[in-house]
Amino acid sequence: MNFYGFDNTYFLILIAMGISMLAQRWVTSTFNKYSEWQTSKAVTGKEAAEVILRAHNINNVTVEHTSGSLTDHYDPTNKVLRLSDATYDRTSVAAVAVAAHECGHALQDADNYGFMRLRAGLVPIVNFTSRVSMPLIFIGFILGYAGLVNIGIIAFSAVLVFQLVTLPVEFNASNRAMKILDGTILTQDEIAPAKKVLRAAAFTYVAAALGTALQILRFVLLSRRRNN
Numbered sequence: 705m706n707f708y709g710f711d712n713t714y715f716l717i718l719i720a721m722g723i724s725m726l727a728q729r730w731v732t733s734t735f736n737k738y739s740e741w742q743t744s745k746a747v748t749g750k751e752a753a754e755v756i757l758r759a760h761n762i763n764n765v766t767v768e769h770t771s772g773s774l775t776d777h778y779d780p781t782n783k784v785l786r787l788s789d790a791t792y793d794r795t796s797v798a799a800v801a802v803a804a805h806e807c808g809h810a811l812q813d814a815d816n817y818g819f820m821r822l823r824a825g826l827v828p829i830v831n832f833t834s835r836v837s838m839p840l841i842f843i844g845f846i847l848g849y850a851g852l853v854n855i856g857i858i859a860f861s862a863v864l865v866f867q868l869v870t871l872p873v874e875f876n877a878s879n880r881a882m883k884i885l886d887g888t889i890l891t892q893d894e895i896a897p898a899k900k901v902l903r904a905a906a907f908t909y910v911a912a913a914l915g916t917a918l919q920i921l922r923f924v925l926l927s928r929r930r931n932n
């Protein structure tokens with residue numbers, strides 16, 4: 705068993721790790737920076753979310769507090785919008801931007817946004833393929849079964865499809881958020897910083913997809929080398 709092949713393509717994993725680290729650093733530093741910037745209207749994340757939801761006639765979604773950092777999310781099953789410590793009762797530009805982004809997901813849910821439906825439909829498939837793909841790839845490599853490796857790579861590719869479908873869902877939620885915030889909850893000079901927060905957050909999803917693509921590329925290179 706020759707494992708040198710694994711080392712040779714390992715630089716792809718290092719690139720993926722580097723991109724992921726940069727993305728995390730960018731979102732954390734941007735969020736922290738604009739958490740210091742208090743909005744002139746002194747509206748909390750929770751209040752902003754409630755104002756936005758009511759203004760769009762969404763009355764079946766509740767806004768709750770959740771612990772953790774950057775754990776904000778919209779739960780379409782239970783119709784709950786959960787805001788974290790730095791968002792829920794804070795009046796910063798970052799808090800309002802994130803709260804509005806989560807409202808964007810609630811609006812997508814309310815108007816049956818196609819990519820959100822598609823993404824939800826992919827969840828059970830990806831839950832399964834992400835669990836079986838790595839064992840298939842490694843067992844395939846160890847036993848020298850190219851077919852098993854290929855099945856594993858195809859299964860792993862479903863994860864990339866899921867991450868790619870996530871991108872329009874995230875970009876669209878942020879676009880909706882910025883349209884709503886512009887001139888209502890945020891003033892003109894608070895719009896640019898809010899955009900920066902949401903752009904940095906969106907990049908974490910781009911980084912995740914890039915990381916998966918690089919991993920797939922690595923497995924393809926390794927399996928080709930094996931077959932030659």
Ligand SMILES: [Zn+2]
Pocket residue numbers: 805806809873874877
């Ligand atoms: Zn989102």
